[in-house]
Amino acid sequence: MEDTLQKISVKNLTMAYGDFVVMKSLNFSVKRGEVKVIMGGSGCGKSTLLKHMIGLERSRQGQIFYDGALFDPEETVGDSFCRRFGVLFQGGALWSSMSVAENVALPLESYTKLTRDEIRDVVEFKLSLVGLAGFGQRYPSELSGGMRKRAGLARAIALDPQILFFDEPSAGLDPLSSRRLDDLILELRDALGATVVVVTHELSSIFAIADSALFLDADTKSALCDGNPNDLIDDDSVDGKVRNFLKRGELGHEGRDPAND
Numbered sequence: 001m002e003d004t005l006q007k008i009s010v011k012n013l014t015m016a017y018g019d020f021v022v023m024k025s026l027n028f029s030v031k032r033g034e035v036k037v038i039m040g041g042s043g044c045g046k047s048t049l050l051k052h053m054i055g056l057e058r059s060r061q062g063q064i065f066y067d068g069a070l071f072d073p074e075e076t077v078g079d080s081f082c083r084r085f086g087v088l089f090q091g092g093a094l095w096s097s098m099s100v101a102e103n104v105a106l107p108l109e110s111y112t113k114l115t116r117d118e119i120r121d122v123v124e125f126k127l128s129l130v131g132l133a134g135f136g137q138r139y140p141s142e143l144s145g146g147m148r149k150r151a152g153l154a155r156a157i158a159l160d161p162q163i164l165f166f167d168e169p170s171a172g173l174d175p176l177s178s179r180r181l182d183d184l185i186l187e188l189r190d191a192l193g194a195t196v197v198v199v200t201h202e203l204s205s206i207f208a209i210a211d212s213a214l215f216l217d218a219d220t221k222s223a224l225c226d227g228n229p230n231d232l233i234d235d236d237s238v239d240g241k242v243r244n245f246l247k248r249g250e251l252g253h254e255g256r257d258p259a260n261d
């Protein structure tokens with residue numbers, strides 16, 4: 001049995017596409033209730049790792065444990081998966097032919113036995129949690145990019161998941177909307193008591209939300225460090241590549257990949 005104090009444990013995970021190895025023997029864990037950021041330069045494997053963690057890709061080697069139990073990607077359909085994981089993909093991934101309320105209602109209709117009225121109440125509540133009360137009848141095309149993400153988030157939390165995954169939540173958002181989404185991520189973590197995994201290379205988000213951050217390095221195909229970004233930035237024992245990446249924020253060059261310098 002694995003350590004159940006950890007919500008997520010990743011052990012010796014090797015990820016590859018065909019012959020191309022993305023990461024070798026990755027080891028890290030995520031504590032219950034923490035916000036873990038997966039960071040690193042473009043193309044290092046952040047989204048690939050997230051896909052492995054939610055079962056969209058199969059590992060070449062290694063295992064992922066949730067609450068100490070081995071994760072079987074074959075189980076990624078159906079009730080237990082949807083209840084455990086809430087995923088917000090980059091564009092919000094809403095159905096354009098459905099209203100926002102219908103989008104949020106979808107997982108409730110599929111995976112619960114709630115009545116229509118109960119579903120309507122839950123949908124209204126989830127929309128209010130993400131600041132979209134009163135927008136349920138709108139269609140995704142009638143929302144701004146930030147609102148679409150929040151609508152996607154309302155759908156992701158429809159079933160009160162224990163773990164929330166975000167893939168580049170700030171992508172395509174102006175700095176203020178991005179900041180609001182960061183605040184919302186923390187509020188939802190507290191409201192749901194959820195554990196949160198966020199893929200991002202946005203320095204402002206990393207410093208705003210991460211309890212700990214894992215830095216993936218494409219050159220060595222490994223994680224160079226795992227810790228609180230505020231500690232990592234001043235720690236001389238931390239790989240210079242990581243500190244350089246984190247210091248880009250102070251220099252006002254967020255998002256640049258130091259590997260390309």
Ligand SMILES: Nc1ncnc2c1ncn2[C@@H]1O[C@H](COP(=O)(O)OP(=O)(O)OP(=O)(O)O)[C@@H](O)[C@H]1O
Nearest residue numbers: 017020022040041042043044045046047048049201
């Ligand atoms: N389906 C795929 N087939 C083959 N190679 C892939 C596939 N998806 C990603 N890759 C490659 O795997 C590596 C990691 O990609 P990934 O999208 O995980 O990086 P990332 O860190 O999320 O990048 P970004 O920050 O630019 O989104 C890249 O070299 C990419 O070209």
